[in-house]
Amino acid sequence: MDASPLGSVDKALLALDTLAGFGAAGAPLATLAQAVGVSKPTLHRTLAALRHRGYAEQTPDGAYRLGPAALALGSTYLAEENLPALLHPALAALSEKTAELVHLGVLAGREVVYLDKVEPQRAVRVWSAVGRRRTAATTALGRALLSVQDLDDAALTRYAGDDTSATRLRAVLDDTRSSGIAGETEENEAGIACIAVPLVRAGRAVAAVSITAPVERLRGAARAERVAALRDVLPPLLPASLTLP
Known part of the structure; x- marks a missing residue:
């Protein structure tokens, strides 16, 4: 040196x-x-x-x-306003690897806010926009972020709101922790599914990254390939203090 x-x-x-x-x-x-x-x-x-x-x-x-x-x-360094610039190369690499739409999101109260996205060259059948908000409890991004938290019954009820039940949300988050992958299928848009992982710093979820695709491309072997891409492509491109769980 x-x-x-x-x-x-x-x-x-x-x-x-x-x-x-x-x-x-x-x-x-x-x-x-x-x-x-x-x-x-x-x-x-x-x-x-x-x-x-x-x-x-x-x-x-x-x-x-x-x-x-x-x-x-x-x-x-990892403030919300810096995350799109810091993580965009990782999103771009993941989109290139999978040829799918990739999102970056953070929690804002009960909702997920989309901070950045990278679209594939092929046509995308789902509408999305930076700044868009969705209920965290029913999105893969939100479930990835919530899975890192230790939520009591009151918090689960608050996040579930009128969109789902606290019991179902607990089961979904338990599955997410077990597999390391959050998911949702046609809960927000017909024919569309998502998978996501949280990005963690010192035990706290800073953000989450998702792949959004038509349902047929997030089933079976195709889903396994995209899960593998999340786990393989992201880690070497993240800032040093961020990891996957």
Whole structure:
């Protein structure tokens, strides 16, 4: 690897990477200095600068860990307004692989909002638009997002609303957790089915990606091929902090 053009900045970035690896418990100065590959006095000065700006903090027992400013950077990076730009290449690759319509969505109350879409070259038999909203409980995107949450009976009832029952929604989400794939068939549009997966960061669903296609292309072997595409195409193209469950 080429040498950093500014060594002091590089040491600070290495320190941040190392702190991230030790998680919420953090690590003592000596352990961190060994991991970063610098002396304790040098790292102590670097950590002091990071603490001054909130990028590092000390626990009551003296260990160092990431501070709230560093955590805020990650949240800002994955903010809703950034997701379409960050994830569009993954959506495009998935659409190219499957020749199907691909959507990106997030939860907004009881609904899913479509943030981005990529259409295949062949004609699409379903109308969709960025900014469109659908009830989360009856969509593959929404079910993928809800499946990551631990919903009590009151929350299930609220999400189900008048569109389904809390009992059915619980069963659907249980199936989604078991298989790792959310789905719906002709619940929103005749002749159309969807499958989806959540994108997870630190145990929380940040967004979900779906494939929408005519029912006949989401059955049997054809469905299995599209499920495999979701699992194979997306992970290497996601930002480092996002994963599939």
